[in-house]
Structure formats: structure tokens, C-alpha cells
Amino acid sequence: MARTGSKFMVRSALLALGLVYAQLALSETPEEFYKNNPVEIVVGFSAGGGTDSAARTVSVSWAETFGGIAKINNMPGGGTVVAANYVWRAKPDGLTLFVSNFGTTLAATTLFGAPGKLFDVNKFSYIAMFADEPPAFAIGKDLPYNSLEELKKVKGLKLGSTSAKGMPPFGDVTMLYLLGLEDGKVVTGYNSAPEVGLAIKQGEVHGMVFSANSIMKEEKKGVTKALATVDYQASPLLPGVKPVSQQLKLTPEQDRILKLYASAFRTGRVLMGPPGMDPAKVEYLRTKTLELFRSKGYKVLANTVFGYWEEPMAGKDVEKLIAEVQATPKADVELMQQLAKKFIK
Amino acid sequence: MTFHAIFDALGNFANLQMWLVMTAGTVIGLVFGLVPGISGMLALTLMLPFLFFMTPMVALPLIMTVMAIQFQGGAVSAILLNVPGTPGSSATLIDGFPMTQRGEGGRALGAAQTASALANILTAFVALAVIPLILPMIVALRSADMVFVILLGLTFIGVLASGSMIKGLLSGGVGLLISFIGFHPTTGAERFIFGYLYLYDGIPLVPLMLGLFAIPEMVALAATGGNIAESRATINGMADVWQGVRDVFRHKRLVLQSQLIGFLVGALPGVGASPATFIAYGHAKQSSKDPESFGKGNVEGVIAAESANNACESGALLTTLALGIPGSPIMALLLGVMTMHGLIPGPDMLTTNLSLSITLIWVIAISGVLGIAICLPLAPRLSRIAFIPGSLLAPIVLVLALTGAFSYHNRYEDVVVAVIFGLVGMVMRRFDYNRPALLLGFILGAIFEKFFFIALHADGPYFFVRPISLGLILAIVAVIAIGPVKGLMKRVKLARGEVKA
Numbered sequence: 083m084a085r086t087g088s089k090f091m092v093r094s095a096l097l098a099l100g101l102v103y104a105q106l107a108l109s110e111t112p113e114e115f116y117k118n119n120p121v122e123i124v125v126g127f128s129a130g131g132g133t134d135s136a137a138r139t140v141s142v143s144w145a146e147t148f149g150g151i152a153k154i155n156n157m158p159g160g161g162t163v164v165a166a167n168y169v170w171r172a173k174p175d176g177l178t179l180f181v182s183n184f185g186t187t188l189a190a191t192t193l194f195g196a197p198g199k200l201f202d203v204n205k206f207s208y209i210a211m212f213a214d215e216p217p218a219f220a221i222g223k224d225l226p227y228n229s230l231e232e233l234k235k236v237k238g239l240k241l242g243s244t245s246a247k248g249m250p251p252f253g254d255v256t257m258l259y260l261l262g263l264e265d266g267k268v269v270t271g272y273n274s275a276p277e278v279g280l281a282i283k284q285g286e287v288h289g290m291v292f293s294a295n296s297i298m299k300e301e302k303k304g305v306t307k308a309l310a311t312v313d314y315q316a317s318p319l320l321p322g323v324k325p326v327s328q329q330l331k332l333t334p335e336q337d338r339i340l341k342l343y344a345s346a347f348r349t350g351r352v353l354m355g356p357p358g359m360d361p362a363k364v365e366y367l368r369t370k371t372l373e374l375f376r377s378k379g380y381k382v383l384a385n386t387v388f389g390y391w392e393e394p395m396a397g398k399d400v401e402k403l404i405a406e407v408q409a410t411p412k413a414d415v416e417l418m419q420q421l422a423k424k425f426i427k
Numbered sequence: 428m429t430f431h432a433i434f435d436a437l438g439n440f441a442n443l444q445m446w447l448v449m450t451a452g453t454v455i456g457l458v459f460g461l462v463p464g465i466s467g468m469l470a471l472t473l474m475l476p477f478l479f480f481m482t483p484m485v486a487l488p489l490i491m492t493v494m495a496i497q498f499q500g501g502a503v504s505a506i507l508l509n510v511p512g513t514p515g516s517s518a519t520l521i522d523g524f525p526m527t528q529r530g531e532g533g534r535a536l537g538a539a540q541t542a543s544a545l546a547n548i549l550t551a552f553v554a555l556a557v558i559p560l561i562l563p564m565i566v567a568l569r570s571a572d573m574v575f576v577i578l579l580g581l582t583f584i585g586v587l588a589s590g591s592m593i594k595g596l597l598s599g600g601v602g603l604l605i606s607f608i609g610f611h612p613t614t615g616a617e618r619f620i621f622g623y624l625y626l627y628d629g630i631p632l633v634p635l636m637l638g639l640f641a642i643p644e645m646v647a648l649a650a651t652g653g654n655i656a657e658s659r660a661t662i663n664g665m666a667d668v669w670q671g672v673r674d675v676f677r678h679k680r681l682v683l684q685s686q687l688i689g690f691l692v693g694a695l696p697g698v699g700a701s702p703a704t705f706i707a708y709g710h711a712k713q714s715s716k717d718p719e720s721f722g723k724g725n726v727e728g729v730i731a732a733e734s735a736n737n738a739c740e741s742g743a744l745l746t747t748l749a750l751g752i753p754g755s756p757i758m759a760l761l762l763g764v765m766t767m768h769g770l771i772p773g774p775d776m777l778t779t780n781l782s783l784s785i786t787l788i789w790v791i792a793i794s795g796v797l798g799i800a801i802c803l804p805l806a807p808r809l810s811r812i813a814f815i816p817g818s819l820l821a822p823i824v825l826v827l828a829l830t831g832a833f834s835y836h837n838r839y840e841d842v843v844v845a846v847i848f849g850l851v852g853m854v855m856r857r858f859d860y861n862r863p864a865l866l867l868g869f870i871l872g873a874i875f876e877k878f879f880f881i882a883l884h885a886d887g888p889y890f891f892v893r894p895i896s897l898g899l900i901l902a903i904v905a906v907i908a909i910g911p912v913k914g915l916m917k918r919v920k921l922a923r924g925e926v927k928a
Contacts, residue, residue, distance in 0.1 A: 128756060129472045130763030138767070142479055156472065158836065160627040167624070197617060198624030240885060250615065271613040271881045273697060276751035276772070280696060284569045286885045299751065303773035386769040426614075427884065 112366035115176065117149035123353075124155050124169050124180045126162030126187065132295070136213045136351045137181035139383050140374070147374040152179075162187045163198050170201035174358035176367070181353055184211060184400075189346035189407045190252075193415050203404055205357035207364045208397035210371045213388055214350030216313035217343075218297040218320055219257050220306035221289035222282045230261060230309055230329045239266045242278035242287035250422035253291030253312055256343040258425050260312075260326055260336050268426045279305040293349045294319040295388055313344045318390050339421070342414050346407050352400055368397045433555065436785035439484060440793070448485055449790060452492025453797040459493070460500025463510040463641055463828045466633075467497035468756045475760070483768045483783065490764060491744070491790040492797075494757045495547055498700070498736045499798040502539040506729070507532055507655070507812045508824055510641040514632055514870070515700030515736040518708040520640065521587070521863050522721060522728030529724055530656045532810035533664065537671025538726050539733045540802040545675065545682060546737035547795025550690050551788045554741040558777055558784075561694055561745045568695065571882040571890040575899035576695065577875040580702045582906045583709030584864045587722075591859070598861040602868025605630055606876070613880040625840045629873065634832040634844040636866060641828035642849025643856040648817035655820070656813035664807040672803075674726045681711055685731040689738030696752040697877075700739040701870045705863075707735030713909055741791055748776035748784050 110118070121144065125137045137154055144152035157165040165180065166187050172178035182188070188203045190196070227233050241258065243251035251268055258266035269287050272278045275296035281287045283305050290297075290306070294317035300306040301320075310326040311317050327340060353371060355364065374380055375394040384391040395403075439445060459470040471478070471493055478486040501512030506523030519539060526535040568576070584599030585592060608619045609629030620626045648655065675682060685707040692703035711731035712721040721728050743754035751772035753759035762772060770776075776784050812820070832845035855862050882890040891900065 128759065129475055130753075130756075130760035132766075135763055135766055138475070138479060141476065153476070155837070158628075160624050163627075164624060197620075198622075198627060242885075267884070269613075269881060269884045270615075271877050271884075273877075274752065277696060280565070280750055280752060281570070281881075281885070283566055286569050286881070299771050299773070302771055302775070303751070387767055 112176075112360075112363045113149075115363065116366070116370075119150055119177055121148075121150065121152040121176075122155050122178050123152050124157055124165050124178065126157060126159075126165030126180075126182050128158045129154075129156050132293070133181065133183060133351060135387050139213075139380065139387055140181065140353065140371075143374050143377065143380050143383065146379065147370055147377070160198055161196065163191070163196050166191075167198070167200045169354075169356050170206075172356040174207075174356045174360075176355060176359050176363040179209070179353060179355050180206075181351055184214070184350045184352050184403070185347035188352065188404060189348075192404070192408060193342075193346055193410060194419070202357075204408075207355040207357065207359040208400040208404075209353040209355065209364065209367045210375065210397055211350040211352045211395040211400045211403075212375050212392070213384065214348055214392055214395065215294045215319065215388075215390070216311040216315055216317050216325070217253050217291055217347065217349065218294045218308050218311045218317060218323065219253075219289065219291050219326065220297045220300060220308040222285075223304060223307050225288060228307075228309075230326065233309070234261050234263070236263065236288075237265060239263050239289065240287040241266070241268050241289045241291065242272055242281045243268055243270045243290065244272055244274060244278070250419075250426055251291070252343055252347055252418060252422065255418070255421045255425050256339055257289075257291050257312055257326070259339055259421050260330055260332065266425055270426060275300060279303065282306060295390075298389060312340070314340070318392075335417070338411075338414050339418060342410055342418060345403070346410065350395070354397075354400075364397070372396060432781040432785050435782040436789055439782075439786045440789065444485065445488060448489050449492045449794055449797060452489045453496050453794055453801060456493040456496030456794075457500040457798065457801060460497035460512045460516075461503050462500075463504050463508070463512055463637055463824065463831045466501070466513045467493040468760070469834055471757060471760050475764075478764050479767055483765070483770060484786070486764050486768070487761065487783070487787055488790045490757065490761050491787045492794045494755075494761075495737070495740050495791045495794045496798045498733070498740075499540060499543045499802055502543065502729075502733055503536065503802075503809055506535045506539060507809065508641070508820075509644040510824065510828060511636060513700075514636060515704055515739065516732075517636060517640075517701055517863065517866055518704040518732035519729055519736075521708065521732075522723070522725050523732075524644075525722070525724030526726065526729070527655055527810070527813045528657055530813070531667065531724065532656070532813045533667030533807055534671040534674070535726065535729050536806040536810055537668035537803065538674045538729050539671070540799050540806065541672045541675040542682060542685075542730045542733040543737045544795040544799035546686050546689065546734045547740075547798070548792045549683075550686055550738040550741035551792035551795075553686075553690055554745055554788050554791075555785065558745065558781075561742075562749055562774065562777070565694060565696065565746060565750065568895065569882070569886075569893070570878045571886055571893055572895040572899060573695065573698075573878040574875065574882050575891070575896050575903065576692075576698075577702070577871050577878060579899060579903050579906065580706050580871050581868070581875065582903055583705055584867055585907070586709040586712050586910075587705070587861060587864045587867060594859065595861040595864045598855065598864040599868035602865035602870075603872040605635075605865075606869045606872025611880075612873070612877045613884065625838070630844060630869075631835060631841060632870065633835045634841040635848050635869065637828045637832050638845035638848030638850075639852040639855075639862050639866060641824060642845065643852035643862075645817075645821040645824050645828075646849070646853060647856065649821035652817055654814050654817055667810065668803060668806045671726065671806075675730055678727060678730055681714070681727055681730055682734050684714075685711065685734035686738040689735030690742040692735075693739030693742030693754060694746050695742075696746050696750060696754065698874060699754050699870075700736045700743075702867075702874070703739045704732045704736045705867045705870075707731045709906075713906070737795070741788065744787060744791070745777075745784075748772055748787075749774060 141152045169180040241254040254268040275292045278290045279300040298319045501516035504512040505516040505520040509524040511517045688707040689703045747758045
């Protein structure tokens, strides 16, 4: 009898402790929560790449803003779909976050589909977009052309691009279409922008479309010369290089394709969480990450890693951007796919 | 300017911090290289948050040391357990493990460590000498030529076959087929994926390698009882190790040739250490006076493979720095750390930042010395692993191998792949099919396909009509013909009575 009584006492004490702990946990403010708990930032690429470096700029600045720590979990595979699926299914406690490219993971998979995709881009908890840069077009430094108008007359222009992996290189396709080069060709299969740079130096291909940062690096190597940003805006990384929209007289159809490419394939890195996160935590993360991205220390870091700093975009605006991309007319998407088939021979 | 940079770079070694960093890197590289599947890449990924805060003069030498030294650790498990610690150590086990079975583990370790250290030291000097030549060489080789460089590597599948040639070619062919799983490199078409996301990027190398070699060997060891070394084998401690060291100096020509192969192949963008080691191994077998003993424990096989995989790093470093094209995941990480510190790879690294580049080359050379200083005294003790009872050793190695497979990308599917290829390896072992040939076919298949389709799309069906490509085609014909021609000459000499049967 006495034993049953002591058992009851122990159970009651444990239950009380549990309730107190639950109460404390429930009453924990987002500020305390992120100060006391480590965050996992998932990256869909191997360590050492551009997106990994971008995520690490957040990770190293995290403690200063949030008080806690953020560790990177590299999860490459399936063109970031593996990592996106992982975050999609993660517990929405706010401790699993994801850094990925707006174009690769969100826009392109929505418009063109992606094999193995389990997620719905409308339901992620968007926190902010940072390190956004327009793509740019460059050709071999030694080629005797210095403007897009001159290039329009070239026969058999070949642009090099990274491996297709289920997603055609729409940047190169867009550029050939805007230049009106019917016999232009996109050669895919290279592993990175520097590999395409080498192919340009070797005369295997003539040009490339990559992020402004990658183009800037190839320019510094003396391999290429940038002729335009494939966008409606210029890039601070490529001073003096005008957007393609200001250099070519585009037909309405060409303008629609440029608009599709510029909005859907931007290189901005999005920080987001799984669906169903506590709105208070999402709001807190949105406010504090903007603070992080605007801090003096982060600006120095961004200038070192990316070569520039740009005003971040708030999570709510990322949601709007995704809605805009989804509203792209089906005809434009189909035209883009037809162009890909035409130029990737 | 180069001389000035060389002395500037030497000045960086005049502080204690640099030596502490290199010693730490040496220990980390050896330990992580030694454990099957857990290579230096994992060590550096774990250290990445700290590398971010280090100065370039600390972070980059640390990466270089771990990278340069991991093959020395990788050779130990390849020789003693038939499990390559790193993919670059795959060719080492072909002769290293039979030597261990004969009780010559100490000798094989002595040869491997000396060959590795010499490769690190000598190719560092070669790298310094060829800095002005390396860029023109890389630029001269287009995708069309790379097709034939890889094809040259593939022809060594036949050379690797120590038993039946047909079984060797079949094994290589199966490796090629497995390499085609996943997205097509140019069209993005899905092949043999069956809707399973894991297979989109193809079968990963490390789990395949661990399954193919570690599981069959350990299961066989557990099943048959006893230990790795044959019962009549004896070990003579340091004397065995010194014999291995002397072996390396007896084969100076082989050492230099294998280093040259490793250095040149390493400098080729996107090829990596594994093909270099197999090409060097194939060359060693073809040029040996005793090719029949290859695959059965010929120390020349160990020397060639270890000279090549370490020499590869100096070549790969120059390409990475000059072009920003990493030849291995560790080189990609090196680039990442450089970016974090605002250093942009390019010709500037061989001109304006030459001093830093040369410092990294010196680091490779010095880590070779540090590596051998640690490994040689340990070799006699390590070689005793071959005498540990199989019932104790097998479960430990199997757990390490499967943990290594999991830690590759933290995915349970990788463990499943390791187990599946373990079963494949067991069947191949039972029926005497050639596992290294399968691995070589697998590694080169993906690279060959990439360059082939780029060449075809960029230059059309006659892409091979280039002087370099045609020269390489002739080299391939020579490699294929050399065996039959040697046989024919032997028969002619026999018929003339010039040699005895």
C-alpha cells in the first residue's frame, strides 16, 4: 500500500514538472527561443559553393543577432529538390531553416516542374531574400564584337552552360532568342562557370550567361567581357554594363520571355522555413534577419564574399514575388520550353 | 618575380603558428584518411565554421595539409584491410592487400608512405618549375582531347585484369553501365531512376567503393575464421618497413614516371585522383619486367599508385588556383574558403598572389615529410592489424565502413547502396571477377560521357580531327597493341632460340 502511494507521489511530481516545463516552453518568447536553441540551416549544395558560402554568411552572423547558434547542414542532390523535400517535411518548430536560390528551387520548379518534388512553394514560411544579383551575358575577351548589335550578325554562336539536370539553361536560351540568332546553340554539360570560362578560352564555345558575380570573376581572369545583364536592371558588380532591355529593341514576345527569365530565374538566396511555423516566430525571424542583413558587420562580410551588398527583401515581398511568377501566362512558359528545345541541340 | 615569391613564401614558414597548423592538419588528415569512407573532406566540412574566422594564411595551409596527407592515411586501410580510405587509394589495394596477406604489410606500408612523401616533395618542386607552362597546357586540351585522355584511362581496364581478360572487361563494362544511372549530363534525361529521387545524381562513389571492397573482404574473413595474414606469415617489425623504403629507391624510374602521370592528370580540370592512380598502375604493369605478379602482391603496384595519387594534388592545386576549377570536393572547399576571404582564383594567383600559391605548394612538400615522420614509426604496429583475429576485426571494420557510407551525405540510402554493392562484391569475389576494373569503369564512365557529349555538341561528329586528339588515339592504339606485340616478339625470339621457354 505504502509502495503504491510512493509511486503515485513520484508520478504526480513528474507530471507537475512536465506541466511546469510545458508552461515555460509555451511562454517562451521567440527571442528567448532562438537564444536558447540551435538552428539548423539546410543547404541543397555541397560545402564550398556559392549558395553554401551565402548560407555561411548568415550562420556566422547569427549569434550576434539572435544569441544562439546556427549550423549548416549540406544536403546536395536532385538539383536542391532533396534538401527542399527535407525541409518541407521538417517539424515546423522554427529550428530547421533552408537557404536556397529563388530561381532554382522555387520559381523554376513551379513553372517547369521538377522530378521528385514533394513541396508546394506557396506554403513555405518565407523569412527574407538576400544576395540577389541579375544574371549577365559575356563573350570571349578576344572575340571581335563589342556590342549586342554586332553579335546579332554572327553565325553559329555557341554558348556554354552547366549541366541540364532536369532544368534547361534558360539564360542562354533567352539570350540567343533576344539576339535573334536562329542558328545559335547552347552546349550544356559543364560543371561550373569557370569550366565554361575555360571552354571560352579554348574556343570551344563563345559566350555564357551566369550570375553577375561569376561573370565578374571571369572578367577579372581576363577570359571574358560582359556585354549585358540579362535583366531590366544593371549590376553594381559590372559597372558600365547595361541591361539587355536597354540595348536591344525587343518585340513584345521577346519582352515577355525576358520578363519571365528575369523574374523566375533570379539568383537571390531565400531564407525560409517549413510550412506551418508559428506566425510569431516567422515575424520575429523576418524582423531580426533584416536587422542582421543590414548590420555593419554583415555588410563587410557580404562585400568580401559576394563583392557587393544589396538591400535584402522581406519575407512578405518574397511571397508576392512567388505569386507573380506563378501568374506567368502558360503560353510564355510553353514558348520558353520550345526555345530550349530549339537551341539545345 | 618567381624567385622573389619563392623566398617570400619560405618566410611564411618562419613562425610557429604555421608549423602548429601543419602538424594539426597532418594528424587530422592521417586519422580521417585512415578510417574507411571518412576522408579529409568530412574533417574539413566539420572545421568549416572555424576556417571562416581564420586568416587565409592559416585556413588555406590547414586545408592543403589535410588534403595532401589524407592519401597517406588512406593507403593504410587499403593495404591492411583491402578498404580504400579515400577514392584515390583504390588502386593501392590491388597489390597492397595481397602483400598484407603474405605477411608483408609492413613492407607495403613502408613503400606506400615513402612513395607518397616523395611524391609530395618532388612534385612540389615540379609545380614551381612549370607554373608558367601549366596554363597553356590546360588551355590546349579541349573537351575533344579529354575524350581520348579518358579513353586512354579506360583501356587500362584490360591491363588491370590480373586473371581472365574477359572477366576484367565485363567488370569494367558493368562499372560503365552503373555510371550511366542518373541524369544525362547534357540533355538532363532521366536514366534508370525509376522515379526514385536518390538516384537522380547517380550512384555515389564512396558508398559503392566501401561496399565493393570492405564488405566482401570482411564477410569472407568472418566466415573463414583466422586472420588477414596467412598462417605461415611472419613480421619483422621495422625491418619490413625499411625494405619497403628501399623498394621505392630501387624503382626510381617508376616513381618519377608515376609522379609525372599523377601530376599531369591531376592538373586536368575535372578528372581527379582516382583515374591518375589507375593510369599510373596500368603503366607500371605494362612496363614491368614481371607483369604477371601484378595483382598478386607486387610492390611496384603500390609504389605506382601511391606516387600518382599524391602527385595529383600539386597538379590539381595549380589548376584550382589558376582557373578556379576544382578537381576534387576538397579543392571545391578550398575555393569556398578563398571566396570567404575575398580571394578570387585566376591567373592573379600565379602572378600577383604568387607568394600565397607557392606557400601552399611548400605546404604540400612539408606535409609529406611530416606524414612520413609520423607514419613510418607507426607502420610496424599498424601491420599487426593483419594478425588480429577475423572474428574481432570484421565487425569493427564493417561498422566503420557503414558509418563511413552514412557520413558521406548523412543519408541512410548510402548505407543501402554500400550493402547492395557489398553483395555484388561478394559475388564478384567468389567468381573471381575484377572489382578494381568495375570501379575504374564507374569512375571514368561519368567523366567520359560528359566530355564526349560536350565535344559532340560543340565540335560536331568529327571532333577528333585535331592534332592532340589524333596523337592520343595513336597512344591508345599503342597501349592496346603493346601486350600482343611483346608476346609476338617473345614468340619470335623463342622460335629463333634467342631465349629459353
